[in-house]
Amino acid sequence: MIVDDILIVDATGEKTVGANPDISDVAALIADPSRASMLMVLLGGQTLLASELARIAGITPQTASSHLAKMVDRHLLTVESRGRHRYFRLASPEVAHALESLTTIAAPLKVRSLRQSDQAKALRFARSCYDHLAGEVGVAVTTKLMKRQWLILEEGNFTITDVGISGFADLGVNMLDLSSRRRAVARPCLDWSERRHHVAGSLGAALATRFFDLEWIRRTPSTRAVTITAKGSAGLRQYFGIQVEDLRADTP
Amino acid sequence: MIVDDILIVDATGEKTVGANPDISDVAALIADPSRASMLMVLLGGQTLLASELARIAGITPQTASSHLAKMVDRHLLTVESRGRHRYFRLASPEVAHALESLTTIAAPLKVRSLRQSDQAKALRFARSCYDHLAGEVGVAVTTKLMKRQWLILEEGNFTITDVGISGFADLGVNMLDLSSRRRAVARPCLDWSERRHHVAGSLGAALATRFFDLEWIRRTPSTRAVTITAKGSAGLRQYFGIQVEDLRADTP
DNA sequence: ATCATACTTCGATGATAACCGAATGGTTGC
DNA sequence: GCAACCATTCGGTTATCATCGAAGTATGAT
Numbered sequence: 001m002i003v004d005d006i007l008i009v010d011a012t013g014e015k016t017v018g019a020n021p022d023i024s025d026v027a028a029l030i031a032d033p034s035r036a037s038m039l040m041v042l043l044g045g046q047t048l049l050a051s052e053l054a055r056i057a058g059i060t061p062q063t064a065s066s067h068l069a070k071m072v073d074r075h076l077l078t079v080e081s082r083g084r085h086r087y088f089r090l091a092s093p094e095v096a097h098a099l100e101s102l103t104t105i106a107a108p109l110k111v112r113s114l115r116q117s118d119q120a121k122a123l124r125f126a127r128s129c130y131d132h133l134a135g136e137v138g139v140a141v142t143t144k145l146m147k148r149q150w151l152i153l154e155e156g157n158f159t160i161t162d163v164g165i166s167g168f169a170d171l172g173v174n175m176l177d178l179s180s181r182r183r184a185v186a187r188p189c190l191d192w193s194e195r196r197h198h199v200a201g202s203l204g205a206a207l208a209t210r211f212f213d214l215e216w217i218r219r220t221p222s223t224r225a226v227t228i229t230a231k232g233s234a235g236l237r238q239y240f241g242i243q244v245e246d247l248r249a250d251t252p
Numbered sequence: 253m254i255v256d257d258i259l260i261v262d263a264t265g266e267k268t269v270g271a272n273p274d275i276s277d278v279a280a281l282i283a284d285p286s287r288a289s290m291l292m293v294l295l296g297g298q299t300l301l302a303s304e305l306a307r308i309a310g311i312t313p314q315t316a317s318s319h320l321a322k323m324v325d326r327h328l329l330t331v332e333s334r335g336r337h338r339y340f341r342l343a344s345p346e347v348a349h350a351l352e353s354l355t356t357i358a359a360p361l362k363v364r365s366l367r368q369s370d371q372a373k374a375l376r377f378a379r380s381c382y383d384h385l386a387g388e389v390g391v392a393v394t395t396k397l398m399k400r401q402w403l404i405l406e407e408g409n410f411t412i413t414d415v416g417i418s419g420f421a422d423l424g425v426n427m428l429d430l431s432s433r434r435r436a437v438a439r440p441c442l443d444w445s446e447r448r449h450h451v452a453g454s455l456g457a458a459l460a461t462r463f464f465d466l467e468w469i470r471r472t473p474s475t476r477a478v479t480i481t482a483k484g485s486a487g488l489r490q491y492f493g494i495q496v497e498d499l500r501a502d503t504p
Numbered sequence: 505a506t507c508a509t510a511c512t513t514c515g516a517t518g519a520t521a522a523c524c525g526a527a528t529g530g531t532t533g534c
Numbered sequence: 535g536c537a538a539c540c541a542t543t544c545g546g547t548t549a550t551c552a553t554c555g556a557a558g559t560a561t562g563a564t
Contacts, residue, residue: 020355106277107277318552
């Protein structure tokens with residue numbers, strides 16, 4: 001393997017990239033619009049029934065079943081059977097990460113219907129990104145955390161300051177990952193709608209969990225979109241000085 | 253958008269996820285084996301000719317041309333025409349990132365031929381990952397950097413220490429990103445073959461560039477694989493105490 | 505000018521797979 | 535037990551698209 005001359009390959013017609021992991025296989029799974037829409041909803045972090053996913057994708061249960069089987073087979077999803085129901089969710093954070101990174105290079109969708117534009121607005125406003133908060137609200141919170149110096153974006157990485165640690169503690173956010181006894185990780189995640197970073201990683205997840213627990217935010221049944229409750233609006237104003245109403249600058 | 257009750261959607265048969273960016277579209281591009289193999293080679297960071305890509309993918313120039321046009325169209329690739337030649341490369345780091353993240357969830361390839369297994373070994377040993385170094389060598393270097401405390405892996409992020417700054421300077425690695433005047437970013441990137449992190453980001457890129465300049469490593473014409481020169485073997489031993497020959501523990 | 509090279513466009517073919525209707529397998533409730 | 539429900543399996547239809555041969559365009563060399 002240690003050579004001083006350039007290694008000339010090929011000669012036979014054999015494909016020279018055969019040794020790479022086969023991306024096309026996974027991509028083919030995501031390539032189908034029905035499956036993609038299921039995956040996007042599941043990227044919200046929820047676990048959903050086969051029938052719900054069928055309705056969301058706009059296909060019959062038979063077709064959905066076939067799709068879901070394939071995705072479970074290739075370890076994109078996991079199933080849990082409870083009685084006659086089957087609950088599906090994303091198989092791992094890696095899958096979520098791959099899906100999220102695809103959204104950053106996906107063509108922005110042109111609006112067709114009024115409904116769709118409303119949905120788009122809701123998504124851009126606030127949505128869950130697997131286990132943390134994204135969209136305008138997610139970015140606004142992150143920005144505030146940086147202004148308050150709870151987080152410092154340094155060299156493309158988030159660092160949690162001492163001020164931040166006590167601040168998050170006051171808020172009731174669990175800073176210890178109990179299973180591994182390690183401190184929370186704050187990872188920057190590029191927001192496809194805002195084109196700015198929001199907090200992901202275990203800190204991002206803990207923060208989102210806390211917001212759900214406080215009932216500041218709520219999931220919507222079959223979307224990634226998240227709604228801000230009146231409680232949340234007050235809480236965000238009180239704790240972070242964020243005026244949720246002002247946020248909604250209807251920038252398309 | 254601020255509500256206190258759960259918003260019930262749907263009713264019509266319309267797809268409820270229409271507002272998400274269309275992932276399936278991009279995924280469909282990657283889903284084709286010929287296109288995927290082209291992308292994987294280009295993930296090596298090189299710029300290649302249409303004819304080279306055709307040969308690599310094992311298809312005729314006509315077919316390749318059609319594929320390449322689609323990928324340029326959808327902004328996965330960029331072209332540069334020089335005379336009758338057309339040079340293709342990945343369009344952006346985002347594309348590289350998306351491809352890399354797909355490899356982490358792609359099914360590991362089972363070996364077919366001896367050639368392929370040799371290629372797989374070469375790839376696992378050392379390869380370029382868009383702009384930085386990956387594989388056993390990449391991970392070994394990263395590990396050494398951490399042991400020497402040039403880098404600290406903290407909360408899932410790399411921090412460059414003062415020791416590291418002077419160390420990299422000694423090595424001739426450019427720590428200033430001249431265009432933006434910001435210090436280099438060390439981003440952890442999960443290695444699909446080693447399942448451990450190696451250094452990416454602008455520091456990773458600068459390091460790899462330096463290795464190429466020093467002629468420690470060399471690209472192979474139509475693969476992502478990288479070879480270590482005799483110079484490189486000596487240099488890695490001298491500067492980092494890495495025994496390249498020992499590294500090659502033929503773990504499948 | 506003429507030929508060779510690098511790449512493209514067009515048209516036809518063939519293979520793959522998404523889709524639904526119909527029927528089957530389990531689970532729950534009355 | 536029977537009925538209602540959730541989900542799966544199977545078979546046939548249809549549409550999409552990768553592929554290559556043939557022909558065309560532009561560039562470069564002789």
